[in-house]
Amino acid sequence: xxxxxxxxxxxxxxxxxxxxxxxxxxxxxxxxxxxxxxxxxxxxxxxxxxxxxxxxxxxxxxxxxxxxxxxxxxxxxxxxxxxxxxxxxxxxxxxxxxxxxxxxxxxxxxxxxxxxxxxxxxxxxxxxxxxxxxxxxxxxxxxxxxxxxxxxxxxxxxxxxxxxxxxxxxxxxxxxxxxxxxxxxxxxxxx
Amino acid sequence: xxxxxxxxxxxxxxxxxxxxxxxxxxxxxxxxxxxxxxxxxxxxxxxxxxxxxxxxxxxxxxxxxxxxxxxxxxxxxxxxxxxxxxxxxxxxxxxxxxxxxxxxxxxxxxxxxxxxxxxxxxxxxxxxxxxxxxxxxxxxxxxxxxxxxxxxxxxxxxxxxxxxxxxxxxxxxxxxxxxxxxxxxxxxxxx
Numbered sequence: 001x002x003x004x005x006x007x008x009x010x011x012x013x014x015x016x017x018x019x020x021x022x023x024x025x026x027x028x029x030x031x032x033x034x035x036x037x038x039x040x041x042x043x044x045x046x047x048x049x050x051x052x053x054x055x056x057x058x059x060x061x062x063x064x065x066x067x068x069x070x071x072x073x074x075x076x077x078x079x080x081x082x083x084x085x086x087x088x089x090x091x092x093x094x095x096x097x098x099x100x101x102x103x104x105x106x107x108x109x110x111x112x113x114x115x116x117x118x119x120x121x122x123x124x125x126x127x128x129x130x131x132x133x134x135x136x137x138x139x140x141x142x143x144x145x146x147x148x149x150x151x152x153x154x155x156x157x158x159x160x161x162x163x164x165x166x167x168x169x170x171x172x173x174x175x176x177x178x179x180x181x182x183x184x185x186x187x188x189x190x191x
Numbered sequence: 192x193x194x195x196x197x198x199x200x201x202x203x204x205x206x207x208x209x210x211x212x213x214x215x216x217x218x219x220x221x222x223x224x225x226x227x228x229x230x231x232x233x234x235x236x237x238x239x240x241x242x243x244x245x246x247x248x249x250x251x252x253x254x255x256x257x258x259x260x261x262x263x264x265x266x267x268x269x270x271x272x273x274x275x276x277x278x279x280x281x282x283x284x285x286x287x288x289x290x291x292x293x294x295x296x297x298x299x300x301x302x303x304x305x306x307x308x309x310x311x312x313x314x315x316x317x318x319x320x321x322x323x324x325x326x327x328x329x330x331x332x333x334x335x336x337x338x339x340x341x342x343x344x345x346x347x348x349x350x351x352x353x354x355x356x357x358x359x360x361x362x363x364x365x366x367x368x369x370x371x372x373x374x375x376x377x378x379x380x381x382x
Binding site: 082083087088089122123124125154155156157158160161163164165167168170171174175178180181182185186187188189190191 | 273274278279280313314315316345346347348349351352354355356358359361362365366369371372373376377378379380381382
């Protein structure tokens, strides 16, 4: 059991809250109206669009110290829809980790659509969350709450792999937006 | 029916030759010993490691003029195994397209292991080849021979998307090398 704070209650935040609740964790959900509320979780999930992350990080930097901070974003450029709003050799997760040197930043949930998180399956496959980060204990704590919630989790390596996870997430979004796959489909993981 | 030349007869080249033959195409396979042989195919598949592509391109540039050239590589740095040997905002396919301005370069087959090409399935899913390129007819001709060979194909967009396909391919290789997935598994596509 873990204590988990989720920023955002949209499609993704709601699905992640359901997973956290299914695992009998202590769950706090913070919306925009909760700017004054203290963070209670040891794991903090930033389930907001990439453009809103910097403001939360700036306002909460001290509160995030020592915590596991989970970045779920796909920083797709919303004007061109043809690239990402982070340096090509880096990732949103790396940018966030630079801004939060005292937190343990983990990339997760960006390669799974909200629909497949809620359904716990991608077509015939169990939904598998790919996790990247530089702190093994932080990754384990995130994998534990995902698996307790009924999904699969795979450690995809160091935080450097967030570049590839975000490329995969972006590609998957373009495929769904182009109606090549459904928003309840996409990339499934076969072990 | 198409005429297809495949450079390389390894794991990937062999699997792609089987797909091409299953579709009753005219298939030519060229190994290193065939340096003097003329290319007969309208579609040329470079099924060799990335490090060997430049030499073939240099030697065959004139012969590749007007042809569909399929890049299947994942240019993983073989020393660090922690990144790619192409600029982070680009791709092997883009580098090859720059070197072959008179060819129609298509990215394909780099997100499917040889084992899943041969088996025609990734776990419970049909093997799906993702294709990127800037010439719609070229992409169609590649999709046609893939589908005639019993696999699925999806147009994943412009050649710019090769960056994301190569990130996916690299990630998938690291997962298999790390025994997180099998070399007969990896990423399957759910429509």
